[in-house]
Amino acid sequence: WRIRSLIAKQIEKLVSNYSPELVFRIISPISFKLCNDIVYEVRATAAKKIHSLLKKFDSHDDIYINCVIENIRGFSASTRYTQRQTF
Numbered sequence: 001w002r003i004r005s006l007i008a009k010q011i012e013k014l015v016s017n018y019s020p021e022l023v024f025r026i027i028s029p030i031s032f033k034l035c036n037d038i039v040y041e042v043r044a045t046a047a048k049k050i051h052s053l054l055k056k057f058d059s060h061d062d063i064y065i066n067c068v069i070e071n072i073r074g075f076s077a078s079t080r081y082t083q084r085q086t087f
Contacts, residue, residue: 001039008034008042011049015056023056024064032071 011031015023031053034046050072057064 001037001042004034004037004039004042005045008037008045008049011046012052015052020056020061020064023053024067028053028068028071035075 007030011027011034014027018027031046031050035043035050037043037046050068053068054065057068
């Protein structure tokens with residue numbers, strides 16, 4: 001879990017170093033998977049860094065932004081307590 005926590009802490013740096021397309025295809029799924037982690041510290045750290053995805057996609061295609069927003073909304077409607085807590 002400590003390695004996953006370190007990755008979650010670096011989401012913002014990873015997002016800033018790569019193109020929006022690469023971030024959307026590779027880093028976004030990893031980020032949301034970390035938001036579903038079984039360890040609270042990993043979930044909390046990843047959830048705090050998700051805003052960097054929205055910043056990255058702000059000036060680009062609306063499809064990217066809408067997909068990220070729908071993933072975030074999915075946490076609020078989840079039947080699992082840990083996902084709602086992440087929202």
